[in-house]
Amino acid sequence: MEEPSLSSSVDVDKGVTIAFVALLFPLRMVMIFRCVKLVKNPYAASSESTGLSLN
Template sequence: MDDSSLSSTVDVDKGFAIAFVVLLFLFLIVMIFRCVKLVKNPYETTFTTTESSLS
């Protein structure tokens, strides 16, 4: 009886879906900030990436 009441209140698929949406939203926010930084100063961003790969 306790197992059936627990399984009816906890929906694993819904939890995975919510976690996926939250992680996707966080990834989108990070990508927006990176793109804004690139648009504001593209030469500094490309210079630092090439400099770090040469080291």
């Protein structure tokens, strides 16, 4: 049988999942912002990322 102290401890899998979601959330916000910027003005967004001018 399991010891009572082990069953009352923090679940490691749950902690890893929460940490992963917490780190993934800001990344998703940045990507959504960049995608919206690209859809609104694709030419300006592409010139900023490459640093080259078409003129």
